[in-house]
Amino acid sequence: MINSENIFAASRSIDPLKNQPEIERHSQVGFDPEQLISNKPTYFEVGVEKITALCNALDMTAKTAQVVEVFRVMTSSWGERQIGETTNWPCDVSDDGSPFEFSIALDPKQAELRILVEAQGSDPNLQSNWQAGLALNQDLATHFNVSLDRFGQIEDLFVPTNPAAKFSMWHAACFYPDKEPAFKLYLNPQAQQQSRAAAVVEESLVRLGFLHAWPGLAEIAAQRGPDQDEFPYFSIDLAANSKARVKVYVRHKDATVADLERALSLADNYVVGAATEFCQAMAAGQSSFSAKPAISSFSWIEGNDATPSIGTLFLPISSYAPDDRAVCDCLDLYLIQHSLPVAIYSSALKTFATRPLEAGMGMHSYISLRQEKQQRRVTVYLNPEVNAVRSPNAKVTSQSVRCLPSLEEIVWHYENYSIADHPFLQRLQREPVNQQHIWLILMNLREAASHFSRRLANIIARIDDERIRCILVKELNDELGSGNIERIHRKLFEQMITGIDSWRMKSFTNEMLVPGKKLNQCLEEIYLDSNPYLGVGAGLMMEVHGKQFTLWLGQEFRKTTVDLSTVLWLTLHEELEIDHVDESLVITRFVADSEEGVAAARQGIDRACVASWSFLDGLYRLCYGASPVTV
Structure with missing residues (x-):
């Protein structure tokens, strides 16, 4: 070796x-090649x-x-x-x-x-x-x-x-x-x-x-x-x-x-x-x-x-x-x-x-x-080096000097770098509406998000900062229908699935839920980590992605003849997720008071982002891979 x-x-x-006597030797480091050329070719x-x-x-x-x-x-x-x-x-x-x-x-x-x-x-x-x-x-x-x-x-x-x-x-x-x-x-x-x-x-x-x-x-x-x-x-x-x-x-x-x-x-x-x-x-x-x-x-x-x-x-x-x-x-x-x-x-x-x-x-x-x-x-x-010659590297290092963005800047970054730009969602958007593929997405989403309330409650119980806890409690209250059992979001989601039962894939098997199961496992590991700020960071990321996905989904539903009154979960989240993202920005300012919390939240954001992206990668393979599911 x-x-x-x-x-x-x-x-x-x-x-x-x-x-090589024909090559002129120059002792000056970082010289300007123009100085060596008399006739400016x-x-x-x-x-x-x-x-x-x-x-x-x-x-x-x-x-x-x-x-x-x-x-x-x-x-x-x-x-x-x-x-x-x-x-x-x-x-x-x-x-x-x-x-x-x-x-x-x-x-x-x-x-x-x-x-x-x-x-x-x-x-x-x-x-x-x-x-x-x-x-x-x-x-x-x-x-x-x-x-x-x-x-x-x-x-x-x-x-x-x-x-x-x-x-x-x-x-x-x-x-x-x-x-x-x-x-x-x-x-x-x-x-x-x-x-x-x-x-x-x-x-x-x-x-x-x-x-x-x-x-x-x-x-x-x-x-x-x-x-x-x-x-x-x-x-x-x-x-x-x-x-x-x-x-x-x-x-x-x-x-x-x-x-x-x-x-x-x-x-x-x-x-x-x-x-x-x-x-x-x-x-x-x-x-x-x-x-x-x-x-x-x-x-x-x-x-x-x-x-x-x-x-x-x-x-x-x-x-x-x-x-x-x-x-x-x-x-x-x-x-x-x-x-x-x-x-x-x-x-x-x-x-x-x-x-x-x-x-x-x-x-x-x-x-x-x-x-x-x-x-x-x-x-x-x-490199022809006709404009400049770079000095030798005094110290070779694998690291670049970078200033890490704040959590608020990260949230704004993902607001601009939308999950709706994922190739799977973009392909679905540019092609005629595929109701069976949308149904499959929602079935996998149910697999990944069914324990969201419990996970959020776990973070609330363990976070020390009362300012953060207060906002998360409000979001948990929203999730649980503000005390109205008929408006619990999990129940509204099940009603939506029932309302589009005609979109069900005839060839559906449980193996098609693998993307949702993997996302569920990843989120479980993040939210139950011993450091609750990982879950706080993941929550920031999921709220941003949740808003972007919901708005994308709403556009696709409106291309169909489905009665929007039967998909209350969707219309409710189209409004609610906007508020939750605003609340996420407030949370970032509170987390900034804890250096340890910022580091853990960044890790939670990174892991949640990769998990969301991989979730859609898996769905793309199911729908468009070499052996796609039949509808």
Whole structure:
């Protein structure tokens, strides 16, 4: 097993640029590359210089002219901009803000050269860049005969309207020694609304024919919930053949190596322990990746619409190594151990670098690993560093410095990040009303919530703060019908179930109540924890989700002919849950007086949020998985 800690010190005595007199050496750390350029070349000119060097190193000299021509087309919107000419757009393609990035893919048979770019408007912003991206699509179709059919099927889902989105559209080209280039398009699932990213990914997969892809993706790759496992990219190959891929990327916040292994186990090419070995080799000693999240991606092709054929791990290595020399030395050993072309990598790096490797950190931005028929394939992502060079990391840490939000801010966050945006509820909403599926939801909800009054009473009995207890007692009184036994919410819920008995699934079995049973068990563990503030936190979360779900359910019921007088539970909760959320905000201010209470309440919120999300994931699988229930 390679241990990168053991070679960081040794790397100080080895300089891979020592015998490269053509590379100018600079002692200044954090220098501005503009100071080194007397004639201020354009971004295109610098890119061509890098392309020429990389093609030579990868034994693809014969392809240089072709690569340059593709690069010219892909950079036409900004290629003539001079280095140092700034815009107000914070380009996210590369770590230094450059609108392009290179990468080299290494496997035993051959190397690939890849280029990623962002088309930009004359005044770059989210909308103008989208328009520039559409124009580039047409240019690529004209010059290189790419297929835009798949993009046309999902385009409307990605038209940017979210001002906080980091990009709208990127393009990539892959070059090979023995075949024509291939092109990819990257889209932003968060371009319209961050809370709808998962739903956008699910709907895109469905539209593109991968009808059963979502359940596994949600339950395995993104099982920690939308706050920890988010969807930053959706990619499609711009080709019309059966091997054209659809790729989904998952960003894993604060992930451990075990979390990454678990996520990658979704794919057909998963090999137990490969990700762990890679992480230990490249970032030894990292118990979690919190300074900058690791990313996984999953590729589907025609023929299997449920399980992705390929899973890939991306490590943001620039955040977990002291400098680029240390990365180089670790990667050298890993490539040698796995019979990958280390000489090609070394040659490419030497021709690409314009500074000593120990003088900065960030030339290597990411390093990725994937399996190809039991053979590893490593891709190195190279930041051009034309705008800035980041100083070496004085101290490598797995932790990022973050200010934790207050409980009140957390509640407001979930008010904006609605449970109604879950892909299951969104799919039900966009399709004709499915009464049997709604009935199944309510049956599972009954399984999970039947003990709510008892749980709430348990928290009331154990909480010390009388201010909090007073509000919870009022909510318990509401739940118990304010003393009117006929208006106890549990009874009203049973009356609603009876009123829609005609919606009952003919094929219903008790096995279909598993999502509700799991949610019930999770809530039981939270509410009965020795620290009652866990239950207080979970209650805050459930009130917010309860309001959002009730409003969604009301919309669905009103699409039917059901008599609303028979569903008093629903109409009552549509009003009552709004009051309860307001009361939850008041509770957060009281809990804030106890540091221990705040910590426990945060934990309760997190666990309840994941449980709610997983509950709907389970229902999605029942209704839309590879073996859905019949109605």
